[in-house]
Amino acid sequence: AQTVTQSQPEMSVQEAETVTLSCTYDTSESDYYLFWYKQPPSRQMILVIRQEAYKQQNATENRFSVNFQKAAKSFSLKISDSQLGDAAMYFCAYRLRNRDDKIIFGKGTRLHILP
C-alpha cells in the first residue's frame, strides 16, 4: 500500500526567509504524481505544485519549488521569500497515474510565518 509521511508537524520561518518542508512516500509503482496542497484557515484545498514521477526536472511555481528524489522516495517543498499569506497547513500527496485513482495525503505540516 502507498503511504505518505510528513515528519514535521509544525514549522516556523521568518518572513522573507526560505523554508523547506519534508515529505517521504512509499510505493512499488513507477508511474505516479506527487503534489503539495495548501490548506489555509478557510480549509479549502489549494494545489501548490505537482510533479510527474517520470520527469527528472524538479517542478517550480514562482516562489515554490520541489526537490524530487525518486530513488530515495523523497519530495520536499521549498518556499522562497516567505510571505504572511503562506501561513497554512501543507499536505504532501501521492496519486497513481491512472485516471480515476485516489489521492493519498500525508498528515500535514503547519507552517507559521513570523513577521
Place this chain on the structure above:
Amino acid sequence: EPEVTQTPSHQVTQMGQEVILRCVPISNHLYFYWYRQILGQKVEFLVSFYNNEISEKSEIFDDQFSVERPDGSNFTLKIRSTKLEDSAMYFCASTSVSRSSTDTQYFGPGTRLTVL
C-alpha cells in the same frame, strides 16, 4: 476559471438524521471523488465515481454512505443516519478524462458537517 462548488458550506444536524452534501463538478469532468477530513487530521479518500457507478471506495465508506449523480451536473454524498464521528469537512473533487489534461483533481471548498 471553472471550479468545483459545494453546498452547503456548513451543515449542522442531529445524530441519526440523514444529510445530503451537494457538489457541482467542473462541467467537462467525468471522474468524481469525495474525501473527508476530521478536524486536525489528514484528508482521507471516501469514494470515486465514474460512468454512474462507484469505481473505488474506502473502508470508511460503509453502508451508511451513498453517492449519486442525479441529474448530470450534481454529485451528491448521502449519509443515512449520521453519527457523532461523521463530523468533519467533506471535500468533493473532479478530474477530466482528456488526453491533454493534467490529471489534476480539482477540489471544492468543502462542506463542514457538524453532528450534534
